[in-house]
Amino acid sequence: xxxxxxxxxxxxxxLVLCLSVLKGDSRYIENNEISKDxxxxxxxxxxxxxIPEELMYRRPLRCLDMVAVEGQFTFTAEHPQLSxxxxxxxxxxxxxxxxxDNVDIDCRGGDFITVFDGWVxxxxxxxxxxxxxxxxxxxxxxxCDSGSLRRSVRSSQNVAMVFFRIHNSGSTFTLTVRKHIxxxxxxxxxxxxxxxxxxxxxxQHRNCSFSIIxxxxxxxxxxxxxxxxxxxxxxxxxxxxxxxxxxxLGGNGIDTSKLLPITDLCISFTGPTHMKIGCDNTVVRMxxxxxxxxxxxxSYRLLDSQELQxxxxxxxxxxxxxx
Ligand SMILES: *[C@@H]1O[C@H](CO)[C@@H](O)[C@H](O)[C@H]1NC(C)=O
Numbered sequence: 001x002x003x004x005x006x007x008x009x010x011x012x013x014x015l016v017l018c019l020s021v022l023k024g025d026s027r028y029i030e031n032n033e034i035s036k037d038x039x040x041x042x043x044x045x046x047x048x049x050x051i052p053e054e055l056m057y058r059r060p061l062r063c064l065d066m067v068a069v070e071g072q073f074t075f076t077a078e079h080p081q082l083s084x085x086x087x088x089x090x091x092x093x094x095x096x097x098x099x100x101d102n103v104d105i106d107c108r109g110g111d112f113i114t115v116f117d118g119w120v121x122x123x124x125x126x127x128x129x130x131x132x133x134x135x136x137x138x139x140x141x142x143x144c145d146s147g148s149l150r151r152s153v154r155s156s157q158n159v160a161m162v163f164f165r166i167h168n169s170g171s172t173f174t175l176t177v178r179k180h181i182x183x184x185x186x187x188x189x190x191x192x193x194x195x196x197x198x199x200x201x202x203x204q205h206r207n208c209s210f211s212i213i214x215x216x217x218x219x220x221x222x223x224x225x226x227x228x229x230x231x232x233x234x235x236x237x238x239x240x241x242x243x244x245x246x247x248x249l250g251g252n253g254i255d256t257s258k259l260l261p262i263t264d265l266c267i268s269f270t271g272p273t274h275m276k277i278g279c280d281n282t283v284v285r286m287x288x289x290x291x292x293x294x295x296x297x298x299s300y301r302l303l304d305s306q307e308l309q310x311x312x313x314x315x316x317x318x319x320x321x322x323x
Contacts, residue, residue, distance in 0.1 A: 075164040099176040107144035124255035127187035196299035205290030225290020243289030250279035278311040279320035
């Protein structure tokens with residue numbers, strides 16, 4: 001048992017080393033003289049999925065940035081930077097925490113660092129305010145307004161972002177980004193243009209969206225709304241009357257409430273399950289009454305430029321190409 005434990009730890013450590021090297025972080029690792037105790041405390045915290053600060057990945061944060069790994073990201077202004085944004089992203093089954101560290105900015109002079117629970121792009125929000133558990137104003141946490149009260153902000157889904165404005169050169173701050181397991185993911189933005197996913201809403205009165213921000217072919221492979229399984233002989237209402245259904249939405253923004261319906265899937269659904277959607281954003285949204293356990297499984301892959309061209313030619317009225 002002990003032997004197994006040790007070799008498991010060694011494997012983990014090897015994996016972490018490899019990852020660090022892949023991230024170009026090898027020099028940092030080489031400079032470290034890690035003692036056995038430190039190693040063990042590291043592995044204990046690794047089991048809790050928390051990397052101690054001294055082993056965290058570090059890099060500067062840019063004024064416009066995208067971060068998909070855990071680590072410490074330090075912004076230092078070389079000149080006034082009045083409109084900056086960093087987008088954070090994790091796996092569908094994770095949420096993100098952002099901690100403010102070593103903040104040296106001029107709050108009174110109009111500087112700010114604001115964490116947003118979700119993404120904002122071109123004025124649109126994900127998750128849409130309809131589908132997010134918190135009211136919009138509670139989704140913004142500003143460092144200057146909250147002072148020392150909120151040093152750590154946790155997102156409700158696998159995406160979050162930070163807006164910041166810095167007037168004075170030399171002002172600086174560090175964000176520590178960590179990922180945490182989310183046992184009941186609801187709203188998700190897919191990290192990649194292909195993959196598969198099963199969305200489950202376990203008897204909750206809420207709506208969940210899975211957003212793929214690429215034109216894709218989507219294949220809905222499995223689809224079960226609780227009432228269908230429970231009452232197979234009852235006459236089936238249409239989707240509009242049904243409190244539980246799945247929507248396929250498309251459009252060019254990220255706010256799911258502004259997307260257009262491509263099709264609704266409910267118990268009377270008999271249509272095709274393969275669809276090619278030439279939109280910038282394709283969304284599977286499940287509306288759930290809370291009476292049933294609802295689930296939908298699907299897979300998706302990126303459309304190539306030839307497929308996109310074909311869709312464009314065949315569907316003159318396709319709303320995703322009417323720009
Ligand atoms: C879920 O969405 C439906 C239709 O879009 C809406 O009528 C309903 O109020 C929403 N439910 C919740 C809990 O937001």
